[in-house]
Amino acid sequence: MIGELLTGAIRSGTSVLYASAGELIAERAGVINLGTEGAMVAGALGGFAVTVWTGNPWLGALGGGICGALLSSVHALLVVWRGANQLASGLTVMFFGLGLTAFFGRSFVSASVEGFNPVAIPGLSNLPWIGPILFRHDPLTYLSYILVPAVWFVLSRTRLGIVLRATGEREEVVFSQGFSPRLIRTFAVITGGFLAGVGGVQLSVAFTHAWVEGMTAGRGIVAAALVIFAAWKPFRCMAGAYLFGCAQSLQLVLQSRGADVSPFLLFMLPYVLTLAVLFLVERRRQSRIPEELGRVFSGPGGG
Amino acid sequence: MVRKIFHGKFMRKAILWSVLGMGALYLTACSQGGRPVSTLPTGSGAQTQSTDAPGTGGSAIGFIFVGARDDYGYNQAAYIGSEAVEKAFPELKVLRKENVPETAEAERVMEEMIRQGAKIMFPTSYGHLDPALEVAKRHPDVVFFHQGGLKTASNLGTYFGTIWEPVYLAGIAAGKMTKSNKLGYIVSVPIPQVLLNINAFTLGARSVNPNATVTVAFTGSWCDPGQQANAANTMIDAGVDVLTQHQDCTKTVIEIAERRGAMSVGYHADASSLAPKGWIVGSIWNWPKLYEEMVRTALDGKFKGSKFDGKYRGGLKDDVVRLTGFGPSVPEEVKKLVEEKKQALLDGTLHPFRGPVKDQKGEIKIADGEIPTIDKLESMDYLVEGVIGSIPK
Numbered sequence: 001m002i003g004e005l006l007t008g009a010i011r012s013g014t015s016v017l018y019a020s021a022g023e024l025i026a027e028r029a030g031v032i033n034l035g036t037e038g039a040m041v042a043g044a045l046g047g048f049a050v051t052v053w054t055g056n057p058w059l060g061a062l063g064g065g066i067c068g069a070l071l072s073s074v075h076a077l078l079v080v081w082r083g084a085n086q087l088a089s090g091l092t093v094m095f096f097g098l099g100l101t102a103f104f105g106r107s108f109v110s111a112s113v114e115g116f117n118p119v120a121i122p123g124l125s126n127l128p129w130i131g132p133i134l135f136r137h138d139p140l141t142y143l144s145y146i147l148v149p150a151v152w153f154v155l156s157r158t159r160l161g162i163v164l165r166a167t168g169e170r171e172e173v174v175f176s177q178g179f180s181p182r183l184i185r186t187f188a189v190i191t192g193g194f195l196a197g198v199g200g201v202q203l204s205v206a207f208t209h210a211w212v213e214g215m216t217a218g219r220g221i222v223a224a225a226l227v228i229f230a231a232w233k234p235f236r237c238m239a240g241a242y243l244f245g246c247a248q249s250l251q252l253v254l255q256s257r258g259a260d261v262s263p264f265l266l267f268m269l270p271y272v273l274t275l276a277v278l279f280l281v282e283r284r285r286q287s288r289i290p291e292e293l294g295r296v297f298s299g300p301g302g303g
Numbered sequence: 304m305v306r307k308i309f310h311g312k313f314m315r316k317a318i319l320w321s322v323l324g325m326g327a328l329y330l331t332a333c334s335q336g337g338r339p340v341s342t343l344p345t346g347s348g349a350q351t352q353s354t355d356a357p358g359t360g361g362s363a364i365g366f367i368f369v370g371a372r373d374d375y376g377y378n379q380a381a382y383i384g385s386e387a388v389e390k391a392f393p394e395l396k397v398l399r400k401e402n403v404p405e406t407a408e409a410e411r412v413m414e415e416m417i418r419q420g421a422k423i424m425f426p427t428s429y430g431h432l433d434p435a436l437e438v439a440k441r442h443p444d445v446v447f448f449h450q451g452g453l454k455t456a457s458n459l460g461t462y463f464g465t466i467w468e469p470v471y472l473a474g475i476a477a478g479k480m481t482k483s484n485k486l487g488y489i490v491s492v493p494i495p496q497v498l499l500n501i502n503a504f505t506l507g508a509r510s511v512n513p514n515a516t517v518t519v520a521f522t523g524s525w526c527d528p529g530q531q532a533n534a535a536n537t538m539i540d541a542g543v544d545v546l547t548q549h550q551d552c553t554k555t556v557i558e559i560a561e562r563r564g565a566m567s568v569g570y571h572a573d574a575s576s577l578a579p580k581g582w583i584v585g586s587i588w589n590w591p592k593l594y595e596e597m598v599r600t601a602l603d604g605k606f607k608g609s610k611f612d613g614k615y616r617g618g619l620k621d622d623v624v625r626l627t628g629f630g631p632s633v634p635e636e637v638k639k640l641v642e643e644k645k646q647a648l649l650d651g652t653l654h655p656f657r658g659p660v661k662d663q664k665g666e667i668k669i670a671d672g673e674i675p676t677i678d679k680l681e682s683m684d685y686l687v688e689g690v691i692g693s694i695p696k
Contacts, residue, residue: 004540012533102402110373112558112577208528209562210555213402215528248530252537255692256518262693267523 004253005246006133013245014141015040015203015216019223020230020237021151022068022195027227028155029188030168030181030292034090035075036196037220038097039068043197044204045101048211051113060115061140061201068197069190071097076189080182086296094220102213109211116140116206138206140198147195152234164188168290196220218271225274231288240274247273357458358446358601361422363396364388367403367412369428370526374552376571377525381427381450384590391595392602396420405430413438417445423601424448425594429496435459446601448594448611451496453681455613460606462593462615464624465677467503468648469586471655472626472641473568474507476584477545478515479637480566481508486517487543489534489556491525493694495683497549500570502687503655504547509689511640518543519692526552535559545583557582566632573627582630584641589625593617616677620649656680661688 019036026033033039047064051057075093078084116138125135134145155161164184166174171181203219204211222244230236247270254261289297372382378401389397398416403409409431413424417438424447426435432452439447439459447459455461477486486508490497501519508515518538522530535546535556546560547568554577560567561578569575569585600609617623626645629638647653658669662685669675686694 004537007540008533008537011536012529106371109371109552110375110554112554117562203529208532208555209558210528210552212526212528212552217524217527217529219529248533249537252520252534253541255520256537256541257691259693264523267521 001253001257003129003133005249007136008249008253009242009246010134010137010141011207011245012248013241013243014137014144015199015207016219016223016226016244017144017238017241018147018199018202019196019220020226020241021147021234022192022199023224023227024151024192024230024232024234024237025155025164025195026072026185026189026192027293028168028232028290029164029185030171030290030296031076031079031185031189032086032090032224032293032296033072033075033093033189033192034087034221034224035072035093035097036090036192036224037216037218038094039071039193039196040200040203040220040223041101041214041216042071042097043068043200044215045105045108045200045211046197047201048108048111048113048204049105051115051205052108052111055114057114057116057205060113060205061198064201064205065194065197068200069194071100072193072196073186073190075193076186080185080189098214105211105213111211113205113209115209116202138202140202140206144202148234148238155234165290168292171292196223199223222271222274229274232290244270244274356604356606357444358423358606359604361395361445362420363398363416364392364423364425364598365398365413365416365419365421366400366425367409367416367427367431368399368401369403369405369430370551371401372399374526375554375557375574375577377551378427379572380588380590381425384588384594385425387591388594388598392598403428403431405434407434409434410438417442422446423598426450429494432461446606448597448601453614458606460611460613460615462597462611462617464588465616465618466586466588466624467499467655467680468619469624469626470500470570471503471507472645472648473547473584473586474504475511475644476629476633476637476641477504477547477566477568478508478510478512479640480583480633481512481515481545483542483544484512484514484516485541485543486515486545487535487538487547488517488519488690489522489531489538489546489548489550490519491522491550493521495681498683498686498694499680500549501690502660502683504568505687505689506655506660515689517690519686519690521692521694522550526550528552528555531555532559536563539563539565569627575627575630578630580630580632583633584629585627587625587627589622593621593623619645662686663688663690663693 019040023033023036043064046067047060050063051060075089078089079086118136118138121135125131163179167181167184174181226237226240229240251269366385368378368381370378372378385397385399398421400412403412405428422445424445427450429451432449435447435449436456439456443458449459449461451463452461488501505517520534522534524530532555545566546556548556548570553570553574557567557574557577561581566581566583567578568583572587573585575582597611600606600611606612654674656669656675658673659667659671660669662668668685
C-alpha cells in the first residue's frame with residue numbers, strides 16, 4: 001500500500017512540482033505570481049493543442065511552456081513595469097488564463113493524443129522496492145527529478161543565482177552593481193511561467209491525455225502556497241509537491257481499501273494538509289522570506 | 304457653505320464617478336431583460352396563456368447543457384437528441400447553449416432563449432432543475448422537459464431512462480470477462496442515480512460470478528480528468544481489470560484503461576473507437592425518438608395530462624436506454640448470455656433488483672421476492688454486498 005501511495009504521489013505531484021519550482025524562482029526575485037494557475041492551465045491547453053497538431057509531445061511541452069511564459073509576462077509587465085499590486089495582478093491573470101483557455105480549448109475536448117507515456121527505465125526500474133515507484137513514469141516526470149537539483153544549483157552556486165536572490169533581498173545592492181532589478185524580475189517571472197506551463201503540459205499530455213476547461217483544479221494556487229511552506233528552498237518544494245500528491249492519492253487508496261471514511265472528507269485532505277503546513281511554518285516563515293517579497297505583503301504592494 | 308462643499312476638486316471627481324457608477328448600474332439592470340417585475344405585456348401574456356396550451360405558438364426550442372457536446376458522454380447524448388429534433392421540426396429554430404453552470408446563470412440563459420421565441424425548453428443537467436423551476440413559475444406558457452429531476456411543476460415534467468437495466472446487463476458481461484475478479488467503478492458524488500448504477504452493475508456481475516467485487520472511487524466531480532486519471536491508475540495498480548464509470552466525460556478513463564491493458568465498459572455514449580482491444584459493452588441513452596415525441600406532444604398542446612406531465616421514465620422496452628455493440632474481444636458465449644438476460648428483462652421474467660438484496664452490512668434492503676417501485680429505486684441510499692467503498696452518512 002505504501003508503494004501505491006508513493007507512486008500515486010509522484011504521479012499527481014509532478015505537475016505541482018513544476019509550477020512550484022517556477023514560482024520559487026519568481027518569489028526569490030521578489031515577485032509573487034498568483035497567476036501561476038493561469039499559466040499552468042495555459043500550458044496544459046497549449047501543450048495539448050501543439051501535440052494534437054504536430055503529433056510530437058516534446059514540441060507540445062515547449063509550446064505549453066511558451067504559453068505559460070506568455071501569460072506570466074502579462075503579470076510581469078503589470079507588476080514590474082507599471083507598479084501594479086502584485087496580488088491583484090496575479091489573480092487577474094489567473095482568471096484571464098482560465099477564461100482564455102476555456103474559450104480556445106473548446107475544439108480540443110474530444111481530441112486524442114499519443115502524448116507522453118510511461119517509460120520504464122531499463123535496469124533502474126527493476127530495483128527492489130524503489131524501482132517501480134520512481135522509474136516507471138513519463139519522461140516529463142524524469143525531467144522533474146533533475147529540475148529541482150538544477151534549480152538549487154543555479155540559485156545557490158552560480159552568479160546568476162546570487163544576482164537573482166539579491167534582487168529579492170535588497171534590490172539597491174543589485175542596482176549598484178550595474179544590473180537592472182526590473183529586468184531580472186521580469187526574467188524570473190517569465191521563467192516561472194514557463195515552468196508552470198510545462199507542469200500544465202505534464203497534466204494534460206502525460207497524465208490525463210485530455211483537455212477539459214479548468215482541469216488544473218487549483219494546482220497552481222497550491223504550488224504558490226507550497227513555495228511559502230517550503231520556506232523558499234527548492235528541495236522542500238519538492239517534498240511539499242509530493243506531499244500534496246500523496247494526499248490526493250491517499251484518498252483514492254483509502255477508498256479502494258474500503259476504509260469507512262467519507263469521500264468528501266478525503267477530497268479536502270490535500271488542501272487541508274497544505275493549509276495545515278502553512279500554519280505550522282508560519283512562525284519560521286517570517287525570518288526566511290526574501291525581504292523584497294516581505295514588502296509586498298506589508299506595504300501597499302509595489303513592483 | 305454649499306458652494307464650499309461642491310467646488311473642491313475632490314468633490315467634483317466624486318460626483319463624476321458616482322454618476323458614472325449609477326449610469327453603469329442602470330445600464331446593467333436594463334440589460335438583464337426578461338425580468339418579470341416590469342411591465343404591462345405580462346398582463347396580456349397571462350390572458351393569452353389561459354387560452355393557449357403551454358408549449359404551443361413558439362418559434363424556437365431551447366436546449367441547455369452543463370458541459371461540452373463532444374464529451375463522449377452525458378452532454379453528447381443530449382446534443383444528439385437536439386440534432387434529431389432539429390431535423391424533425393425544420394420550421395422551428397433550435398437554440399443551444401453548452402457549458403451552462405448549475406447556478407442562477409442557467410436562469411439567465413433560459414430567459415434569453417424564451418425571449419428569442421422558445422416555448423419548449425430542455426434543461427438537460429440534474430442541477431438545472433431548481434433554476435428551471437424558477438423560470439417555469441414566471442412563464443406558464445412555456446413547457447419544460449427536465450432530464451433526471453425528482454420535482455415537477457404544472458408546466459415542468461422530468462424525464463429519464465432506467466439506465467440501470469443496460470448497466471445490469473453490462474455488469475453481467477463484465478463479471479464474465481474479468482480475470483482478476485476485481486471490477487472498478489469511477490463515479491462523482493453519492494446521489495441516488497449513481498448508487499443505483501453501481502448497485503445494478505454489481506448485482507449483474509455477481510449474478511454470474513459470485514467472487515467478483517466492485518471497487519468504487521468517488522472523485523467529487525462530474526468531469527475532472529486529473530482525478531479520473533488518479534482513480535483509474537490507482538485501481539489498475541490494485542489489480543482491477545475492468546473499469547467503468549458514471550462521469551459526464553468518459554474519454555480519459557477509457558483511454559487509460561486501454562493504455563494499461565484493462566477492459567472498459569462504457570456509459571452515456573458509445574466510445575468503443577477509443578478502446579479497440581478492451582471495449583466490452585456500454586450503456587447509452589436513446590434520446591432522439593423520445594425528444595421528438597415530447598416536442599410533438601407539446602406542440603399539439605397536449606402536454607397537460609400526458610405521460611410527460613410528471614416523472615416519465617422510459618425503459619429498455621421503450622428503447623429509451625440501450626446496450627451498445629460488443630467489442631471484438633468478447634467471446635460468443637458471453638454475447639449469447641447477455642442477449643438471453645436482456646430478453647428476460649424485456650419479458651419481465653427478470654428484474655435486476657428483485658429481492659433479496661442486501662447492503663454492505665448484510666442488512667436486507669429489498670425483501671425476498673419484492674420488486675421495488677421506480678420511486679424506491681430512485682431514492683436508493685446504500686451500496687450492495689460486493690461493493691468496496693463507502694458513502695457518507
